Amino acid sequence: EVQLVDSGGGMVQTGGSLRLACAVSGFTANSADISWIRQAPGKGPEWVSGIKRGGATGDADSGKGRFTISGDAAKNTLFLQMNRQNDEDSGRYFCAREQCEGPSTPETMCREYDLWGQGTQVTVSS
Numbered sequence: 001e002v003q004l005v006d007s008g009g010g011m012v013q014t015g016g017s018l019r020l021a022c023a024v025s026g027f028t029a030n031s032a033d034i035s036w037i038r039q040a041p042g043k044g045p046e047w048v049s050g051i052k053r054g055g056a057t058g059d060a061d062s063g064k065g066r067f068t069i070s071g072d073a074a075k076n077t078l079f080l081q082m083n084r085q086n087d088e089d090s091g092r093y094f095c096a097r098e099q100c101e102g103p104s105t106p107e108t109m110c111r112e113y114d115l116w117g118q119g120t121q122v123t124v125s126s
Contacts, residue, residue: 002026002115004034004095008079009120016085016124022078022095022117029076030055033098035109036069036080038122040091048093049080050109058106062088085124092119 008020022034035050049059049069057069068081078095095117100110 004097004115004117006093006095006117006120009093009122011123011125012085014086014124014126017081017083018085018122020080020082020093020095020120020122022080024076024078027097028073029071029078030073033100033104033109034078034095035098035111035113036093036095037113038089038091038093040088043091045094046091047109047111050098050106051078052104052106052109056106058109082122085122087124087126090122090124092121094119 003025005023012018031053033052036048037045038048039045049067051057051069059067066084071078096113097115098110099112099114104110
Protein backbone atom coordinates (compact mmCIF):
# COMPACT_ATOMS: atom_id res chain seq x y z
CA GLU A 1 0.00 0.00 0.00
CA VAL A 2 1.25 3.46 -0.89
CA GLN A 3 1.10 5.60 2.22
CA LEU A 4 2.83 8.04 4.53
CA VAL A 5 2.57 7.62 8.28
CA ASP A 6 3.49 10.56 10.50
CA SER A 7 4.63 10.20 14.10
CA GLY A 8 6.72 11.84 16.79
CA GLY A 9 4.51 14.73 17.81
CA GLY A 10 3.73 15.64 21.39
CA MET A 11 3.97 18.38 23.96
CA VAL A 12 7.20 20.27 24.43
CA GLN A 13 8.20 23.33 26.39
CA THR A 14 9.38 26.51 24.70
CA GLY A 15 12.98 26.05 23.71
CA GLY A 16 12.68 22.27 23.53
CA SER A 17 13.06 19.82 20.68
CA LEU A 18 11.06 17.17 18.87
CA ARG A 19 11.83 14.85 15.99
CA LEU A 20 8.99 13.98 13.68
CA ALA A 21 9.05 10.93 11.44
CA CYS A 22 7.37 10.18 8.13
CA ALA A 23 7.39 6.45 7.39
CA VAL A 24 7.05 5.76 3.67
CA SER A 25 5.59 2.58 2.21
CA GLY A 26 4.74 1.54 -1.32
CA PHE A 27 7.52 3.57 -2.89
CA THR A 28 11.09 4.63 -2.13
CA ALA A 29 11.32 7.86 -0.15
CA ASN A 30 14.45 9.06 -1.92
CA SER A 31 12.78 8.69 -5.31
CA ALA A 32 10.29 11.45 -4.49
CA ASP A 33 10.17 15.09 -3.47
CA ILE A 34 8.62 15.26 -0.01
CA SER A 35 7.65 18.21 2.16
CA TRP A 36 6.56 18.87 5.71
CA ILE A 37 3.53 21.14 6.07
CA ARG A 38 1.93 22.35 9.29
CA GLN A 39 -1.43 23.80 10.14
CA ALA A 40 -2.26 25.70 13.29
CA PRO A 41 -5.87 26.07 14.52
CA GLY A 42 -7.66 28.77 12.55
CA LYS A 43 -4.83 29.16 10.05
CA GLY A 44 -4.10 27.84 6.59
CA PRO A 45 -1.45 25.25 5.78
CA GLU A 46 2.12 26.47 5.99
CA TRP A 47 5.00 24.86 4.13
CA VAL A 48 7.81 24.10 6.59
CA SER A 49 10.56 22.15 4.88
CA GLY A 50 11.21 19.98 1.85
CA ILE A 51 13.68 17.47 0.46
CA LYS A 52 14.22 16.78 -3.20
CA ARG A 53 14.81 13.28 -4.55
CA GLY A 54 18.49 14.12 -5.01
CA GLY A 55 18.78 15.08 -1.35
CA ALA A 56 18.75 18.88 -1.61
CA THR A 57 16.74 20.48 1.17
CA GLY A 58 15.03 23.76 1.85
CA ASP A 59 13.35 25.39 4.85
CA ALA A 60 10.82 28.14 5.32
CA ASP A 61 12.13 31.27 6.98
CA SER A 62 10.20 30.39 10.14
CA GLY A 63 12.32 27.29 10.66
CA LYS A 64 15.69 28.31 9.24
CA GLY A 65 18.46 27.49 11.65
CA ARG A 66 16.09 25.51 13.88
CA PHE A 67 14.55 22.79 11.70
CA THR A 68 16.38 20.11 9.75
CA ILE A 69 14.81 17.70 7.30
CA SER A 70 16.61 14.44 6.59
CA GLY A 71 16.06 10.94 5.32
CA ASP A 72 17.09 7.43 6.30
CA ALA A 73 17.12 5.28 3.18
CA ALA A 74 17.47 2.03 5.13
CA LYS A 75 14.30 2.79 7.09
CA ASN A 76 12.55 4.46 4.12
CA THR A 77 11.68 7.24 6.53
CA LEU A 78 12.01 11.00 6.56
CA PHE A 79 12.55 13.09 9.67
CA LEU A 80 12.02 16.67 10.75
CA GLN A 81 14.23 17.67 13.65
CA MET A 82 12.81 20.74 15.36
CA ASN A 83 14.96 22.63 17.88
CA ARG A 84 14.48 25.77 19.96
CA GLN A 85 10.72 25.53 19.49
CA ASN A 86 8.38 28.43 20.18
CA ASP A 87 4.62 28.88 20.49
CA GLU A 88 4.25 29.53 16.76
CA ASP A 89 5.48 26.01 16.03
CA SER A 90 2.31 24.50 17.53
CA GLY A 91 0.06 22.78 15.03
CA ARG A 92 -0.55 19.57 13.17
CA TYR A 93 2.38 18.51 11.04
CA PHE A 94 1.95 16.51 7.86
CA CYS A 95 4.43 15.04 5.44
CA ALA A 96 3.29 15.00 1.83
CA ARG A 97 4.64 13.72 -1.47
CA GLU A 98 4.94 16.35 -4.15
CA GLN A 99 3.52 15.95 -7.62
CA CYS A 100 5.04 18.74 -9.68
CA GLU A 101 4.05 19.85 -13.19
CA GLY A 102 7.47 21.38 -13.74
CA PRO A 103 10.85 21.85 -12.08
CA SER A 104 11.05 23.17 -8.54
CA THR A 105 13.80 24.29 -6.21
CA PRO A 106 14.39 22.92 -2.72
CA GLU A 107 14.02 26.43 -1.32
CA THR A 108 10.35 26.55 -2.26
CA MET A 109 9.37 23.12 -3.67
CA CYS A 110 6.29 23.10 -5.93
CA ARG A 111 3.80 22.65 -3.05
CA GLU A 112 1.43 20.46 -5.03
CA TYR A 113 0.78 17.16 -3.33
CA ASP A 114 -0.67 13.82 -4.31
CA LEU A 115 -0.22 11.89 -1.07
CA TRP A 116 -0.48 13.00 2.57
CA GLY A 117 0.30 11.47 5.90
CA GLN A 118 -2.35 11.60 8.62
CA GLY A 119 -0.46 14.24 10.57
CA THR A 120 1.01 14.42 14.04
CA GLN A 121 0.16 17.07 16.63
CA VAL A 122 2.82 19.34 18.11
CA THR A 123 2.04 21.56 21.08
CA VAL A 124 4.61 24.02 22.39
CA SER A 125 3.89 25.52 25.78
CA SER A 126 5.74 27.95 27.99
